[in-house]
Amino acid sequence: MANQENDFKKVISHAKEYGYVFQSSEIYDGLSAVYDYAQNGAELKKNIREYWWKAMVQMNDNIVGIDAAIFMHPTTWKASGHVDAFNDPLIDNKDSKKRYRADVLVEDHVAKIEAKIDKEVNKAAKRFGAQFDKKQFLATNNRVLDYQEKATSILKRLGKSLENEDLVDVKNLIEELEIACPVSGSRNWTEVKQFNLMFGTKLGASADSAMDLYLRPETAQGIFVNFLNVQKTGRMKIPFGIAQVGKAFRNEIVARQFIFRQREFEQMEMQFFIRPGSQKEWYEKWKENRMKWHLSLGMGEDNYRFHDHEKLAHYADAAADIEFKFPFGFKELEGIHSRTNFDLGSHEKHSGKKLQYFDNEINESYVPYVVETSIGLDRMFLAVFSNALTEEALDNGTTRTVLRLPAVLAPTKAAILPLIKRDGLPELAHEIVDDLKWDFNVIYDEKDAVGRRYRRQDANGTPFCITVDHQSLEDNTVTLRHRDSMEQERVAITEVKGIILAEVAMKHWLQKMK
Numbered sequence: 001m002a003n004q005e006n007d008f009k010k011v012i013s014h015a016k017e018y019g020y021v022f023q024s025s026e027i028y029d030g031l032s033a034v035y036d037y038a039q040n041g042a043e044l045k046k047n048i049r050e051y052w053w054k055a056m057v058q059m060n061d062n063i064v065g066i067d068a069a070i071f072m073h074p075t076t077w078k079a080s081g082h083v084d085a086f087n088d089p090l091i092d093n094k095d096s097k098k099r100y101r102a103d104v105l106v107e108d109h110v111a112k113i114e115a116k117i118d119k120e121v122n123k124a125a126k127r128f129g130a131q132f133d134k135k136q137f138l139a140t141n142n143r144v145l146d147y148q149e150k151a152t153s154i155l156k157r158l159g160k161s162l163e164n165e166d167l168v169d170v171k172n173l174i175e176e177l178e179i180a181c182p183v184s185g186s187r188n189w190t191e192v193k194q195f196n197l198m199f200g201t202k203l204g205a206s207a208d209s210a211m212d213l214y215l216r217p218e219t220a221q222g223i224f225v226n227f228l229n230v231q232k233t234g235r236m237k238i239p240f241g242i243a244q245v246g247k248a249f250r251n252e253i254v255a256r257q258f259i260f261r262q263r264e265f266e267q268m269e270m271q272f273f274i275r276p277g278s279q280k281e282w283y284e285k286w287k288e289n290r291m292k293w294h295l296s297l298g299m300g301e302d303n304y305r306f307h308d309h310e311k312l313a314h315y316a317d318a319a320a321d322i323e324f325k326f327p328f329g330f331k332e333l334e335g336i337h338s339r340t341n342f343d344l345g346s347h348e349k350h351s352g353k354k355l356q357y358f359d360n361e362i363n364e365s366y367v368p369y370v371v372e373t374s375i376g377l378d379r380m381f382l383a384v385f386s387n388a389l390t391e392e393a394l395d396n397g398t399t400r401t402v403l404r405l406p407a408v409l410a411p412t413k414a415a416i417l418p419l420i421k422r423d424g425l426p427e428l429a430h431e432i433v434d435d436l437k438w439d440f441n442v443i444y445d446e447k448d449a450v451g452r453r454y455r456r457q458d459a460n461g462t463p464f465c466i467t468v469d470h471q472s473l474e475d476n477t478v479t480l481r482h483r484d485s486m487e488q489e490r491v492a493i494t495e496v497k498g499i500i501l502a503e504v505a506m507k508h509w510l511q512k513m514k
């Protein structure tokens, strides 16, 4: 646990030191759970967004993208169920006066049980060495089975109580599990209450004509209300999808864990409209497709897992999360939800407008069913960034800090370094910069010894360094250094662009999804 916390602190301080993420309004001591993306962070975020958009919109001829407004007619949120049901159960500790999400307290308790399982597995793996069969161990070891049963039954009960809005039982569960406040250590809790997460604001200048609005808590509704507009103008045939990336706002009860849970964040969502009855098939297809997208980035298969929901949201008939191993454990990164015809059906009722599709293959009109994929861009950023940050022991006894970002996402693709600041080397280096910058982000760096410059680029995640030396003036070659392997090769200046493009081009990475 202490190790995890340390790792996470390193992630946060590295993100600041290297210009990735700053606290919002830091000069005023910041604003809780609001962050700004800095010069490198904005580039990394843009690249993740583009990687998603290309995979969704460009590569699928039946998916189109839109960009709806953040403000929406207030009835939208009545129809979507957010006014009545977008609540989290909160609980206060009377001694520390700290507020918690009651369900998260229980889930954290379960995470501790799961950590015990991991411990048993590691112990056994050491004991049995090469013969260790993890699957068999998990299925047969009595202690592990006990832990597993405990974890499952707690989550089942929590899911049921939340579904039935039985907040008294949620409180009982917290008491039975003897969960204590992490700050005061006491078990002196208030009752559990519901808290609506939407931010309200007003539209209009005069007090009496002002209209109450909400900042959208999800981007999906902007897609639903435009469903027919897009279908008609795009002549879309079911099955088809509408994708969108944009800001969403939630007044989270507890916003910790850096950019994992913010009050203002960005979502990348896609609603896939299908014929009623085909939702199981599409739900499975999208689960598989989205996992492939994640795996294409090469961040390690073991770092992902599916988690099927016990508790379903008011609109869903099936739901799963793709969880990622963040520095604080496995947590939700993306949701895949089979939303039935709930949203379109409800917008029909509230607006009085038909939101139906005439399916000429079966000669029938219907309100389409929807399978949604919804991923937080900021959470994806954190996944990529925290996974990339590595302290590496080198053969010569020193260590180096490397940010092993997937090259396709790295903010800067190459640094161009003249070995020394004279003899015409800076001029040639600038010529290379001027040529490469048409195709990708590059930087020029002439300060400090070249070894230190390499380290600086390693820590910044730059996949390539190009060093210009005296030989370069004679034979038009440079040293190309690879961030991860630290290998250096001598290549012709004319070849550099091709080599880098082959490694950083989105096409090269997206093809791994096939």
Ligand code: ATP
Residues within 6 Å of the ligand: 218, 250, 252, 259, 260, 261, 262, 263, 264, 265, 266, 267, 332, 333, 334, 335, 374, 375, 376, 377, 378, 379
């Ligand atoms: P959680 O259970 O963690 O609150 P959720 O189930 O409410 O998340 P969804 O409503 O399914 O999340 O939203 C889809 C995605 O949006 C999530 O998988 C997550 O990546 C992202 N997301 C949700 N809330 C936040 C937040 N407060 N800050 C950053 N990203 C968020």
